[in-house]
Amino acid sequence: MQTVPLHDIEAARRRIADRIVATPTVSSTSLSERFGVPVHLKLEQRQITGSFKLRGASNAIASLSPQEKARGVVAASTGNHGRALAHAARLEGVRAVICMSKLVPANKVDEIRRLGAEIRIVGNSQDDAQVEVERLVADEGLAMVPPFDDPAIIAGQGTLGLEIAEAVPNVATVLVPLSGGGLAAGVAAAVKGLKPSAKVIGISMERGPAMKASLDAGRPVQVKELPTLADSLGGGVGLDNRLTFAMCRDLLDDVVLLSEDEIAAGIVHAYEQEREIVEGAGAVGIAALLAGKVKPSGPTVLILSGRNIDMGLHRSIVCGTVEAERAA
Numbered sequence: 207m208q209t210v211p212l213h214d215i216e217a218a219r220r221r222i223a224d225r226i227v228a229t230p231t232v233s234s235t236s237l238s239e240r241f242g243v244p245v246h247l248k249l250e251q252r253q254i255t256g257s258f259k260l261r262g263a264s265n266a267i268a269s270l271s272p273q274e275k276a277r278g279v280v281a282a283s284t285g286n287h288g289r290a291l292a293h294a295a296r297l298e299g300v301r302a303v304i305c306m307s308k309l310v311p312a313n314k315v316d317e318i319r320r321l322g323a324e325i326r327i328v329g330n331s332q333d334d335a336q337v338e339v340e341r342l343v344a345d346e347g348l349a350m351v352p353p354f355d356d357p358a359i360i361a362g363q364g365t366l367g368l369e370i371a372e373a374v375p376n377v378a379t380v381l382v383p384l385s386g387g388g389l390a391a392g393v394a395a396a397v398k399g400l401k402p403s404a405k406v407i408g409i410s411m412e413r414g415p416a417m418k419a420s421l422d423a424g425r426p427v428q429v430k431e432l433p434t435l436a437d438s439l440g441g442g443v444g445l446d447n448r449l450t451f452a453m454c455r456d457l458l459d460d461v462v463l464l465s466e467d468e469i470a471a472g473i474v475h476a477y478e479q480e481r482e483i484v485e486g487a488g489a490v491g492i493a494a495l496l497a498g499k500v501k502p503s504g505p506t507v508l509i510l511s512g513r514n515i516d517m518g519l520h521r522s523i524v525c526g527t528v529e530a531e532r533a534a
């Protein structure tokens with residue numbers, strides 16, 4: 207199997223050390239008392255740009271050749287990967303082009319432009335934006351930086367696993383938000399590389415869990431994309447997936463799916479008990495414990511992966527003025 211070895215993750219850590227924040231790992235009193243085991247929160251939502259995606263993007267850009275850096279990078283993400291790539295490229299003095307469809311809301315476009323990226327608005331779908339990415343790769347020689355299925359991205363996300371294994375040396379279980387699997391593959395490779403007895407469990411939403419469906423089918427499959435509070439976990443794994451599908455198949459001990467109500471309860475707990483603002487994708491570890499879908503049996507680490515949620519939506523969730531099913 208093609209994988210990402212531990213020493214690549216350690217090299218990524220040295221490469222990005224002065225580009226990212228080594229976020230704190232803190233003990234959760236409320237969850238530890240409730241579940242009778244030490245529960246720790248990896249506060250990665252406090253990462254620069256508001257998510258762990260900066261780790262992979264920084265490593266991918268730092269790994270480019272001088273010629274590639276001179277030409278620039280391109281991606282089609284309007285979410286956390288796009289933000290991270292824009293920021294990381296600007297820091298490195300590299301041109302970044304982010305392609306998006308006409309349907310992307312103006313506030314998201316402005317945010318990514320503010321982070322220093324050039325914006326290309328093309329067509330009416332993510333697929334149209336991806337066609338423009340491929341054109342820029344072919345015509346202008348830009349380097350495409352994929353959101354998860356890439357060795358430099360996986361190694362960058364894996365640096366989070368190194369920090370977890372150091373902060374909690376007796377860790378028994380790590381709960382990882384799971385979409386395309388770059389985070390889960392990198393974290394599992396790092397944590398299990400340092401501590402083979404640790405278990406790593408992926409958490410997705412019931413509404414469109416592409417990796418879970420693919421693992422069940424034994425190969426990458428497409429699922430219908432549905433609105434969800436965990437919007438950063440939407441999207442497919444790619445039918446031509448090279449790395450993350452096999453790594454998740456071989457390294458994850460289990461994958462758990464959550465309802466919208468359960469995800470909302472995770473956001474509320476993070477805010478009221480932990481005093482942390484997290485987006486839906488960042489709340490799924492807490493949510494899985496609260497829902498009883500993961501029974502922790504030893505020191506457990508939950509990755510709060512991001513905080514980029516619309517604050518009006520966040521307010522209505524914590525005030526309980528909107529039903530979770532309708533909120534997304």
Ligand SMILES: *Cc1c(COP(=O)(O)O)cnc(C)c1O
Pocket residue numbers: 257258259286287353354383384385386387388389390438439485487488511512513
């Ligand atoms: C991208 C993202 C994930 C999922 O990461 P994958 O590598 O695609 O599995 C989880 N949480 C947040 C906040 C994200 O932005």
